[in-house]
Amino acid sequence: MPYPSKLSSEQILDSAEVLLESQGPEALTMRSLAEALQVRPSSLYRHFQSRETLLRALGDRATLALHNELRQATQGQEARPALLCAVTTYLNYARTHPHLYALMLVENDDLTPQELAESPGKQLWNTFLELIGAVSGHPDDTDHTVAFWTFLHGFVSLERTGAFGKSGPRGGLTVGVEALIGYMENAAKQSVRQS
Incomplete structure (x- = not known):
């Protein structure tokens, strides 16, 4: 199944970095990240299996x-x-x-x-x-x-x-x-x- 064209791993990482830098690690959740990107949390899991995987990236x-x-x-x-x-x-x-x-x-x-x-x-x-x-x-x-x-x-x-x-x-x-x-x-x- 192809990933949604409007969302890439780099876009996710860019938004995650902004959230992390501005609000700290506690504020960076898959749900808050999805809200910032205006997508469903399930869209993120197509690119990153978990929050830990995202943090490692x-x-x-x-x-x-x-x-x-x-x-x-x-x-x-x-x-x-x-x-x-x-x-x-x-x-x-x-x-x-x-x-x-x-x-x-x-x-x-x-x-x-x-x-x-x-x-x-x-x-x-x-x-x-x-x-x-x-x-x-x-x-x-x-x-x-x-x-x-x-x-x-x-x-x-x-x-x-x-x-x-x-x-x-x-x-x-x-x-x-x-x-x-x-x-x-x-x-x-x-x-x-x-x-």
Whole structure:
């Protein structure tokens, strides 16, 4: 059975994103989305099996958006400035789109190994791996990539919950980023000396 021509998956995702961004995750239900699109809820299920499937699709879309912003912002830059630019881009995305950012981190155990390798999350990971490998001198530098991403995500999470209090994080972000990058650069120098 063909899907109604007036409704596409992209239209559904566009409206879902608007609802999510403007009213938060609790407001995004299949019924509220159908009302916003002026269709019956059953029309949505032809494209997305459940609300969870829809949220995963929004998370993938957000991950791709952040991935593309990072690629564009860091293109053509030297290693250190590119990574610093990636930090700014990442934090701006997380601050500007907090609900979409939260969906990026939803676990999806249903992916096959092939789907996982081609997923938006893997693409985002590979971008960070590339940026960090350029600084540390190790193209497949999983350790530093995990440490760096953990720091960024932890910062975003603490900032979002207000854990820094009224004074804010002060220079903590810069101290942490500079310490991690400095450590990576030292690792690159040691690698050069040993070879």
